[in-house]
Amino acid sequence: MIDYKHLVQDDRIHASLYTDPAIFDDEMERIFHRGWVFVGHASEIPRPGDYVTRTLGREPVIMVRAGDGTTSVLVNRCRHRGTMVCPADRGHARTLTCPYHGWTYDLRGELLGVPYPGGYAGFDKASHGLPRAPRVAEYRGFVFASLAGDGIPLAEHLGPATRLIDRSCDISPEGLVELSAGWVRHRCAANWKMLPENDSDGYHLGFVHMALFRTIRSQYQRVVGDERSIKAVVRDWGRGHIEIDWSPGYEGLFEWLGNAAGPAVERFVAAIERRDGPEVAQRRFREGPAHALIFPNLFLGETNIAIVQPVSVEECVHWHTPMFWKGVPEWNGRLLRMAEAGMGPASFLMPDDLIVAGRNQLGLRARTSPWLLLGRGLDRETVDGDGRIVSHVTDETTNRGFFHHLRAVMSEV
Amino acid sequence: MVSEADHRAVADFLYREARLADEARYAEWLALWTDDGVYWVPATTEPDPDPERQLSHVYDNRARVETRVKLL
Numbered sequence: 001m002i003d004y005k006h007l008v009q010d011d012r013i014h015a016s017l018y019t020d021p022a023i024f025d026d027e028m029e030r031i032f033h034r035g036w037v038f039v040g041h042a043s044e045i046p047r048p049g050d051y052v053t054r055t056l057g058r059e060p061v062i063m064v065r066a067g068d069g070t071t072s073v074l075v076n077r078c079r080h081r082g083t084m085v086c087p088a089d090r091g092h093a094r095t096l097t098c099p100y101h102g103w104t105y106d107l108r109g110e111l112l113g114v115p116y117p118g119g120y121a122g123f124d125k126a127s128h129g130l131p132r133a134p135r136v137a138e139y140r141g142f143v144f145a146s147l148a149g150d151g152i153p154l155a156e157h158l159g160p161a162t163r164l165i166d167r168s169c170d171i172s173p174e175g176l177v178e179l180s181a182g183w184v185r186h187r188c189a190a191n192w193k194m195l196p197e198n199d200s201d202g203y204h205l206g207f208v209h210m211a212l213f214r215t216i217r218s219q220y221q222r223v224v225g226d227e228r229s230i231k232a233v234v235r236d237w238g239r240g241h242i243e244i245d246w247s248p249g250y251e252g253l254f255e256w257l258g259n260a261a262g263p264a265v266e267r268f269v270a271a272i273e274r275r276d277g278p279e280v281a282q283r284r285f286r287e288g289p290a291h292a293l294i295f296p297n298l299f300l301g302e303t304n305i306a307i308v309q310p311v312s313v314e315e316c317v318h319w320h321t322p323m324f325w326k327g328v329p330e331w332n333g334r335l336l337r338m339a340e341a342g343m344g345p346a347s348f349l350m351p352d353d354l355i356v357a358g359r360n361q362l363g364l365r366a367r368t369s370p371w372l373l374l375g376r377g378l379d380r381e382t383v384d385g386d387g388r389i390v391s392h393v394t395d396e397t398t399n400r401g402f403f404h405h406l407r408a409v410m411s412e413v
Numbered sequence: 414m415v416s417e418a419d420h421r422a423v424a425d426f427l428y429r430e431a432r433l434a435d436e437a438r439y440a441e442w443l444a445l446w447t448d449d450g451v452y453w454v455p456a457t458t459e460p461d462p463d464p465e466r467q468l469s470h471v472y473d474n475r476a477r478v479e480t481r482v483k484l485l
Contacts, residue, residue: 180466181466181467181468182456182457182467182468183468184456184468184470211484212484215480215483215484216480321468322468332465332466333464333465336464336465336466336467336468336469336472337472339468340468340469340470340471340472341477344456344468344470345470346454346470346471348480348484
């Protein structure tokens with residue numbers, strides 16, 4: 001039995017959390033198989049028969065829309081010989097047929113037929129369907145699944161952090177985002193937890209990304225400079241959901257969109273003002289979409305969305321795609337260019353982050369000093385009126401929020 | 414049909430471009446770019462990729478190419 005209360009303390013954590021294969025196995029079971037995990041977005045499978053393939057912890061899965069419009073998350077493994085039934089990243093099918101011996105399943109995973117059935121005496125088709133994630137739930141098109149039959153409902157897992165998803169969706173005139181640009185996957189030589197931590201780390205920007213800030217103008221520059229003049233904050237929303245909010249440092253609208261201006265902006269503003277009134281519309285365009293982690297694997301990266309896929313204790317994959325705003329397709333080109341600038345192996349930010357993550361992983365092999373500090377900002381963080389812990393953007397309030405929830409999940413009996 | 418002279422000019426240009434990049438002569442390399450030049454590395458394996466609808470690894474205009482050079 002691993003003592004997570006010892007490994008995760010209030011102001012420090014133990015390196016074995018990033019390096020011990022037994023802890024990785026335990027996390028896959030408790031966090032990624034029993035808990036709620038982000039799988040994909042409803043807009044990725046708009047029509048019956050559309051599917052995408054993903055990984056839920058260690059389980060290869062298929063997220064597929066059935067004829068009745070419902071979304072299923074099926075284990076991507078033929079019941080016969082274990083072959084992956086859908087090898088493609090995405091596709092469209094009337095039935096799901098295993099490429100090895102032609103076993104065929106319907107879009108809900110029921111076994112329809114096996115070739116040459118004479119070889120099976122008394123075969124019970126009904127008990128040989130593709131295993132299904134017993135719990136699948138959606139919030140504003142974001143599909144989450146759990147491989148456990150019992151547990152808290154999705155609404156309880158998300159709690160008030162639904163407001164973070166709202167913040168990203170409400171920028172769209174139709175209140176919906178669309179994920180139709182395809183994903184780029186970026187391999188990372190580090191434990192999966194490095195990515196959520198780095199995505200919500202406001203302390204590294206002036207070091208890891210300084211070369212970029214010296215070269216071009218960026219909204220992130222507002223968190224580089226004199227410590228007391230930085231207005232951006234971090235928030236711990238509870239249950240491992242953590243956020244960087246740059247917006248207290250923004251002075252005008254659309255700083256998060258590179259200070260976009262022109263007729264396309266005016267039409268966009270007019271559409272949101274009609275829906276929400278001018279005051280709320282101005283706030284939405286000043287604040288921009290969320291920069292937050294929905295525990296454990298969904299990163300709302302402002303105009304992008306990312307998935308953290310654990311592979312092994314020292315390897316993970318960062319997936320990303322832009323979130324298109326339904327109702328204003330004229331922005332898609334700009335959102336694509338922003339995604340290419342920020343994330344992926346040829347971008348200006350992520351390659352530096354993932355190299356540092358790999359160096360963290362190598363450094364953590366040192367056992368002479370196994371503890372990592374987690375206490376930055378403990379003396380200055382505060383609790384706001386909604387019960388969220390808030391602190392200076394460079395503080396480790398986010399790391400603590402993530403790890404203290406992880407400790408709770410991993411310590412459940 | 415491309416004339417032999419045009420074929421030769423295009424080939425010479427490509428060799429020159431590659432040589433400047435190989436020898437890290439980036440100021441000269443950058444000077445080869447026209448303002449409407451695009452450096453495109455599609456991320457999809459689907460036929461007929463569309464950079465206005467699909468994510469690319471790289472879809473740089475002249476300014477973004479210059480930023481990459483400055484960062485070297």
